[in-house]
Amino acid sequence: MSRADALVSADWAEQNLDTAGVVFVEVDEDTSAYDGGHLKGAVKLDWKTELQDSVIRDFVSKDQFEKLLSEKGISNEDTVILYGGNNNWFAAYAYWYFKLYGHDSVKLLDGGRKKWELDGRELSKDPVIRPATSYTAQEQDSSIRAFRDEVIAAIGDKNLIDVRSPDEFSGKLLAPAHLPQEQSQRAGHIPTALNVPWSKAANEDGTFKSDEELRALYADAGLDTGKDTIAYCRIGERSSHTWFALHELLGEANVKNYDGSWTEYGSLVGVPIEKGAN
Amino acid sequence: MCGAPAQAPDLPAGIDLNLETVVYGVVATADGAPVAGAYVRLLDEGGEFTAEVVTSASGDYRFFAAPGRWTLSVLHRDGAVRRPVVALEPGLVEVALTLS
Numbered sequence: 001m002s003r004a005d006a007l008v009s010a011d012w013a014e015q016n017l018d019t020a021g022v023v024f025v026e027v028d029e030d031t032s033a034y035d036g037g038h039l040k041g042a043v044k045l046d047w048k049t050e051l052q053d054s055v056i057r058d059f060v061s062k063d064q065f066e067k068l069l070s071e072k073g074i075s076n077e078d079t080v081i082l083y084g085g086n087n088n089w090f091a092a093y094a095y096w097y098f099k100l101y102g103h104d105s106v107k108l109l110d111g112g113r114k115k116w117e118l119d120g121r122e123l124s125k126d127p128v129i130r131p132a133t134s135y136t137a138q139e140q141d142s143s144i145r146a147f148r149d150e151v152i153a154a155i156g157d158k159n160l161i162d163v164r165s166p167d168e169f170s171g172k173l174l175a176p177a178h179l180p181q182e183q184s185q186r187a188g189h190i191p192t193a194l195n196v197p198w199s200k201a202a203n204e205d206g207t208f209k210s211d212e213e214l215r216a217l218y219a220d221a222g223l224d225t226g227k228d229t230i231a232y233c234r235i236g237e238r239s240s241h242t243w244f245a246l247h248e249l250l251g252e253a254n255v256k257n258y259d260g261s262w263t264e265y266g267s268l269v270g271v272p273i274e275k276g277a278n
Numbered sequence: 279m280c281g282a283p284a285q286a287p288d289l290p291a292g293i294d295l296n297l298e299t300v301v302y303g304v305v306a307t308a309d310g311a312p313v314a315g316a317y318v319r320l321l322d323e324g325g326e327f328t329a330e331v332v333t334s335a336s337g338d339y340r341f342f343a344a345p346g347r348w349t350l351s352v353l354h355r356d357g358a359v360r361r362p363v364v365a366l367e368p369g370l371v372e373v374a375l376t377l378s
Contacts, residue, residue, distance in 0.1 A: 118355050119355070120355050165322065166326050167322050176328065176329040177329035177342050177343045178329040178330070178331045178340075178341060178342070179342060180290065180293055180342045181297070181342050181344065197326055204319075204351075204353060205353070
């Protein structure tokens, strides 16, 4: 993977809104943003109601994913361009999710919704209806998804990257500060984890930093590129952003996203937790 | 530093203001018009990103922080502003932000 395979610019997107075989998909935590105006022709995906099982804590099944993409009018041959709010957190999560289910031709819009709006580019409220397809997904690619036992076994062995803010890492906050702080989990981080906040990988307009800046960021933080890496945050969306930077932009092998993240780890009985800064 | 208190922020049900430190307010232009769709960042004492929200149609923003020193940084295509905030204890902390 490289930057050109994984990322498109806002200029490219603007010139390709009507290109056949290119489908723009907005992914948000709160889909009211899409309803207030979206890229022309873009369909929406709701991170919570469409990508998460409604009962157990897990993803939708392969069958459900096939049904979802078929209904959205996305085919196996389409190039999917993902973008969204929150500095592309949920779009990066969807990117990782599409890769998990084997959709190869997927890219992120650099800067997402934020850069698009700051640039004053056109948003549309026109309803978007795409003809249904018959989408076929692959079995989940376990090489990019980490589960809790693997994370516990990785303590002191693999690279663990905690991409939450320093105050969440230290235990001062339990969630990013746009959310209420009363949570059931314990505060802190996984022992031996490096704290490299996702935001250090992005510019203030939401675009990704250059490959050179990203390499320097992770090298300075002490990431050992000779070892496997697991990234985590609170619910796995910000760590998808860092997984994208490491695995897709820098081409690092053996990088996994731990989507259980702190809401799972911080609720486990008996696992070690550290508090305080790195 | 906060001017005359406006109405209390719109909070989700069950928020305990003895525990939550709510930093909130309105982003406005120099002539007082509220600015919708502005990107407001909460930075920690070290200047690192902690959270970001987009202002509502009425220009409102809101964070659930913690007692401490923070900075608010606003980006919008019509301007920007940056202001320090000190929250001594849990409760409501109103900060009006004017684009320049």
